[in-house]
Amino acid sequence: MQDRAGHIYRVAAEIMWRRGYAATSMNEIADAVGLTKAGIYHYIRGKEDLLFKIMSFAMDVVEEDVMGPARKVSEAEQRLRVIVERHVNRILEVGGAVTILLDEMSALTPSHQRTIRSRKRAYFDLVRTTLEQLASEGKLRDVDPTVATFCLFGMILWTSRWYRKDGEIKPQDALRSFSELALNAVLRSAAGGSQFPADTTTSTQKAIRTQ
Amino acid sequence: MQDRAGHIYRVAAEIMWRRGYAATSMNEIADAVGLTKAGIYHYIRGKEDLLFKIMSFAMDVVEEDVMGPARKVSEAEQRLRVIVERHVNRILEVGGAVTILLDEMSALTPSHQRTIRSRKRAYFDLVRTTLEQLASEGKLRDVDPTVATFCLFGMILWTSRWYRKDGEIKPQDALRSFSELALNAVLRSAAGGSQFPADTTTSTQKAIRTQ
DNA sequence: GTCTATAAACGGATAGAC
DNA sequence: GTCTATCCGTTTATAGAC
Numbered sequence: 421m422q423d424r425a426g427h428i429y430r431v432a433a434e435i436m437w438r439r440g441y442a443a444t445s446m447n448e449i450a451d452a453v454g455l456t457k458a459g460i461y462h463y464i465r466g467k468e469d470l471l472f473k474i475m476s477f478a479m480d481v482v483e484e485d486v487m488g489p490a491r492k493v494s495e496a497e498q499r500l501r502v503i504v505e506r507h508v509n510r511i512l513e514v515g516g517a518v519t520i521l522l523d524e525m526s527a528l529t530p531s532h533q534r535t536i537r538s539r540k541r542a543y544f545d546l547v548r549t550t551l552e553q554l555a556s557e558g559k560l561r562d563v564d565p566t567v568a569t570f571c572l573f574g575m576i577l578w579t580s581r582w583y584r585k586d587g588e589i590k591p592q593d594a595l596r597s598f599s600e601l602a603l604n605a606v607l608r609s610a611a612g613g614s615q616f617p618a619d620t621t622t623s624t625q626k627a628i629r630t631q
Numbered sequence: 632m633q634d635r636a637g638h639i640y641r642v643a644a645e646i647m648w649r650r651g652y653a654a655t656s657m658n659e660i661a662d663a664v665g666l667t668k669a670g671i672y673h674y675i676r677g678k679e680d681l682l683f684k685i686m687s688f689a690m691d692v693v694e695e696d697v698m699g700p701a702r703k704v705s706e707a708e709q710r711l712r713v714i715v716e717r718h719v720n721r722i723l724e725v726g727g728a729v730t731i732l733l734d735e736m737s738a739l740t741p742s743h744q745r746t747i748r749s750r751k752r753a754y755f756d757l758v759r760t761t762l763e764q765l766a767s768e769g770k771l772r773d774v775d776p777t778v779a780t781f782c783l784f785g786m787i788l789w790t791s792r793w794y795r796k797d798g799e800i801k802p803q804d805a806l807r808s809f810s811e812l813a814l815n816a817v818l819r820s821a822a823g824g825s826q827f828p829a830d831t832t833t834s835t836q837k838a839i840r841t842q
Numbered sequence: 843g844t845c846t847a848t849a850a851a852c853g854g855a856t857a858g859a860c
Numbered sequence: 861g862t863c864t865a866t867c868c869g870t871t872t873a874t875a876g877a878c
Contacts, residue, residue: 424861455861455862455863456862456863456864458862458864459861459863462861462862
């Protein structure tokens, strides 16, 4: 709690992820942090800058924990597996606030929009390039690579909308099922070999949807 | 244009879909309709009710054009195909405003939230039941049916975020690729047989991402 | 039906005391 | 650093003229 600025960012990200940027007032954030509205302005520039910093942090996470490791894998199929499993793993662990960057682009200033869009595009291109590489190896299904890329992102990013840490689905089960679904969606025949330890549980579980 | 109330609903849905509910003001809607803010209050109760009516209409569309036809199909695999293809087809044709119902739940009154959530759950259960039926036939991959249902919804609903009517991807190509991806994600072996006419174009096309 | 005018509340942000 | 008080623009919504 000593890094109060960081604390404000985390709390704001959580609230904005649940209610949306526009529907979140600085008062709500201040209350959740335990300060007054004027008090948090000692740590932040303003509301838009708060959102930009949150989005930037989210892209930092993606670049360090997903894109970085993925680029070290030369084999396309394994690289795709790394991307899918590491990104979903991050969402399950860190929480959905990481994906607030998807929407809310229109709330940013044009300059900030360009910055974030550029970083998002680099991620998109990494995935699409991987799929095109798979296509040249005959491993991609008969689908448009761009459509396939969007579908993968849809599956991945949607995870933050329904997964609940306090739900009945264990993270390992969710990750294993998800990986199976996502890879088989695009690959003609997805081989095994997760980068994560094998999951030995066999229980079928259901989510509690609170949305 | 004679049904001015209906016109207001359509215009409001379009703007709210692009900017979000909270970020959309009644003034913007009024301007887009060609009236003053006070003018449109002659036709609507208020902002929240406007959102509720839009969401209700979206659920009407899903129930009539997707769930209705799907329930008439007894064979699980074909039923799933009908659900996927008809829902995506509606989004590509009608536009993304139909999916505004996904988010923005928190903007509704508790009573309205319950109403919409109940209808959404019925749709969710239809898909999950279909997947469980497939599991009993040995056609479902080794995945949690609930996770698979969420993944399907993620792919489908995400479509409205990236598909642009004025983009380079033709609706038929998008639909064919999408159907291939979604069905192979969950089915051990997806047979052919779209309910829509076969697509004979072979051109590879790329989307123009404006987001 | 549609407008102007305005009420009443809330938004982000700042000034200045302590 | 954190507060109270306040500025000022915007918001939803309504009153009442035409």
